[in-house]
Each structure stands twice: as C-alpha cells, then as structure tokens.
Amino acid sequence: MTFLKQLEKWDDTLCKMAADHGLDWFELAYETCDYYEMIGTMAYHGMPSHYAHWSYGKSFERNHLMYNTGQQGLPYELIINSDPSLAYLMEENPMYLQVLIMAHCIGHSDFFKNNVTFKHTHPENIILRMRNAKRYVDNLIEDPSIGVEAVERILDSAHALSMNVPKRYTPYVSQKDQRKRLVRDVKSGAYKDSSYTPDVNALPVKPEENILAFIADVSPNLEEWQRELILIVEEEAHYFMPQIRTKIMNEGWASYWHYRLMHELELGSDMHIPFLKTHNEVVRPHAGAINPYYVGFHMFRDIEERFGLEECFIARESLNDESFIRQYLTQELCEQLELFSYSLHKDEYKVDDVSDDQGWKNIREDLIKQVGGNSIPNIVVDNVDESNVLCLIHEHDGRDLELDYADAVCHHISNLWGDVVKLDTIIEDEPFEI
Numbered sequence: 001m002t003f004l005k006q007l008e009k010w011d012d013t014l015c016k017m018a019a020d021h022g023l024d025w026f027e028l029a030y031e032t033c034d035y036y037e038m039i040g041t042m043a044y045h046g047m048p049s050h051y052a053h054w055s056y057g058k059s060f061e062r063n064h065l066m067y068n069t070g071q072q073g074l075p076y077e078l079i080i081n082s083d084p085s086l087a088y089l090m091e092e093n094p095m096y097l098q099v100l101i102m103a104h105c106i107g108h109s110d111f112f113k114n115n116v117t118f119k120h121t122h123p124e125n126i127i128l129r130m131r132n133a134k135r136y137v138d139n140l141i142e143d144p145s146i147g148v149e150a151v152e153r154i155l156d157s158a159h160a161l162s163m164n165v166p167k168r169y170t171p172y173v174s175q176k177d178q179r180k181r182l183v184r185d186v187k188s189g190a191y192k193d194s195s196y197t198p199d200v201n202a203l204p205v206k207p208e209e210n211i212l213a214f215i216a217d218v219s220p221n222l223e224e225w226q227r228e229l230i231l232i233v234e235e236e237a238h239y240f241m242p243q244i245r246t247k248i249m250n251e252g253w254a255s256y257w258h259y260r261l262m263h264e265l266e267l268g269s270d271m272h273i274p275f276l277k278t279h280n281e282v283v284r285p286h287a288g289a290i291n292p293y294y295v296g297f298h299m300f301r302d303i304e305e306r307f308g309l310e311e312c313f314i315a316r317e318s319l320n321d322e323s324f325i326r327q328y329l330t331q332e333l334c335e336q337l338e339l340f341s342y343s344l345h346k347d348e349y350k351v352d353d354v355s356d357d358q359g360w361k362n363i364r365e366d367l368i369k370q371v372g373g374n375s376i377p378n379i380v381v382d383n384v385d386e387s388n389v390l391c392l393i394h395e396h397d398g399r400d401l402e403l404d405y406a407d408a409v410c411h412h413i414s415n416l417w418g419d420v421v422k423l424d425t426i427i428e429d430e431p432f433e434i
Helices: 003-020 035-043 054-068 095-114 123-142 147-160 175-187 211-218 224-245 247-264 269-282 292-307 309-318 321-328 331-337 360-370 403-417
Strands: 028-033 085-090 340-345 348-354 379-384 390-394 421-427 430-433
Touching: 003 028, 003 095, 003 247, 028 035, 028 095, 035 085, 054 147, 085 095, 095 247, 095 269, 095 309, 123 147, 123 224, 147 224, 147 403, 175 211, 211 224, 211 379, 211 403, 224 247, 247 269, 247 292, 247 309, 247 321, 292 309, 292 321, 292 331, 309 321, 321 360, 331 360, 340 360, 348 360, 390 403, 403 421
Parallel strands: 028 085, 390 421
Antiparallel strands: 340 348, 379 390, 421 430
C-alpha cells in the first residue's frame, strides 16, 4: 500500500471514530511536505498565500539553521483555522506519528469550528482574504512610485502594534460615526440626569484600544494605500488573536483527543509504544515555563473524571484560557501538575508560592496573568491634543513596561501617526512618560 493510501485509510478510520464521539470539525485537507517546506510554511504561519515580508524570511533562515545544527526540532503538526482546515504532514515522519497528527488535527479543527472565541474569524474565506492581501502588497511593491522600502516601513510599524487589538473582538466604529451617535444621544437627553456630559468634539470620542484602526481612521498624514496596509495587518491580528486567547484549551483539547483515539485504535506494539513516548514528550512539563499541552491535556482529563465528557464539550464551546483556568483549575490539580510561582529578587529567582492551601489561588491568578493574551500590555488612545500629539495611556496592572521595547513601539506608532506620540505609564510606582 502506498504512503498516501495508508494516510487515507487511517484518516477514514479516525474520522469515523471521532464522529461517533460527537466531534464536529471542518473537512480536513492534508498537504504532505518535506522538512524544508515545513520550515517555510511555519515562517508564514501556515498560510499558503500570505504576503511577503522580510521578517518571515528571517524566521525561515533562523529555523532552518537551528534545525540543521540540531538545536531545535520541527512541530509535529501544523494546521490553520480555515474551512476546510488545511493541515500539513511532514513526509519524514513515521506512520505512527502521521496517525497521531491526524487525530490531533481533528481535535484542533473541532475546536476552531465550535469555540465561541473563533466565531468572528470567517474561516471559510481566510485563504482568499490572505491571497487578496498578498496581491495588494505585491502591487504596491511593484509600483515605482511606492516600492518595497516604503511598504515595509509601514508593515514594520503595523506589525509592532498588531497584538494591541481588542482581545475580545469588537468591530471598530469610525470616530465620525461614534460622534454622530454621541451627538444624537446628547440631543435626546440621555445625559440630562447625569453629572457628566461627554465632549462631543473629543478625539477619540471615548478611550480607544484598537490603536491600528484608530490611526488608519483619523491620522492626517497617511496616504490611502498606507491606511489600507494598516487595516490588512489589523484584520489579520483579529484572526490570530483567538489562537492566543485559547492556546492552552486548543492544544489541550487536541491532545486529549489524539490520546483517546490512538488508544481506541488498539495499535500493535510497533506503533503504540512509540506513540506513548511521543505523547509523553508532548504533554510533559517544561522547566521555567508553562507547556500549554501539559496544562490543557490534564485539565480536560480532570474535567472528564469529575463531571463527565459532556462538561468537556461545554467548556470547549464556551470558554477561553482565562475563564477555563478560573473555572476548572483546582488545588488538587495544581498539586498534581506541581505548579508554583516564582519571581526575580536581586538577580536571583525565588519561589513565591507553592500549591498548598494558602498558595494555590495565588498561583492560579499568576497563571491567568500569563495566558490568553493577558501578558500583552493594555494601551489605549486617550486623546489627540491641539498640537496633534497622540496621547496614549498604559493601563498599569502591577507589571511595569520594559522601557526599551516600549520606546521602540512608540517610535513605530509615531511613524504611522506621522507626528509626536506620548505614552503615560507607571515605572517603579512613579508616573513615567515616554
């Protein structure tokens, strides 16, 4: 039996088993590739029609060098949130690993299709949207009046801000439309019994967390093609943000199902034993960091043991990493996973809390601060003053900004805004302005 025929046979078997368990996924479209093609696919986030940018080439060269020198491996699987779901199988993988990957991909695709965080991503046309963006960028690069340097200058700055879109998807409403609504509300008497009457001439009308969309909307210094480039990056950021917000759940759900389906296949020892070794490598704890496969897999197993499989499906549909951990991470599970928190004190790391009666809730809160995009600073546009200075505020949550990075990002914002940018934050409990 040929390699592709074997894959088709295993795919048919896995899909039937998964359907019997109630999984509901997008149709899966597998593409086989060698290790070199996989590195290239990784650099472009798995998107077969993504626009070009120097940073993707840099990522490719780095990963290629690291792989060839034995300093890193390659991901077992790569799948994108599309309908049908496009997944990549590396030809160098042994057959037991191909079967594991296909089972894992069924779990991912089921999660993409059913989790509420992904509802706005329109997976049915994402590849077409990416292709249209690529065509637009290519045309700008080929335009002698614009060229590659001008295009990359805008993309560099937009990429630096791409994660500062609202974590919970909210369509951006133009400042013009917001002002119309506010004027209508003021005239209708909506604020007559309030001690506060909003300024209808304020810009922004209310604090705005979607910095990219705001700049594209109102910056007086951008050409139309520059606004369009910024909005391309902003739209892509909204597509990828759900994957950031559900990394633990998504990988945990896929790992839970590859483990369950692979056991139910009743494989021979020549495939089952290497599968178990690979699975244990995937879901093992990582020193000094959180392994989302490890936490997510054991949390779904714990939910099934305590509440039944139906509760797992409810969690998969309705939660994100933050709400998932807040609702289901218990002291017993913290102890089982051997979770603890630590921090740096005078150039030395010290343990702050362990999973005992007193410390496990602190560990849970510390973990929540690190997942679901919560490590991304919350920065909002507060005001555009009379001198056209763009005034930003960092919503400080006890964690100071890294000043070198903050300064570099402010330069990128200034590049897009076309004028002075000011960022107010707190450093070591004192007001600080960049």
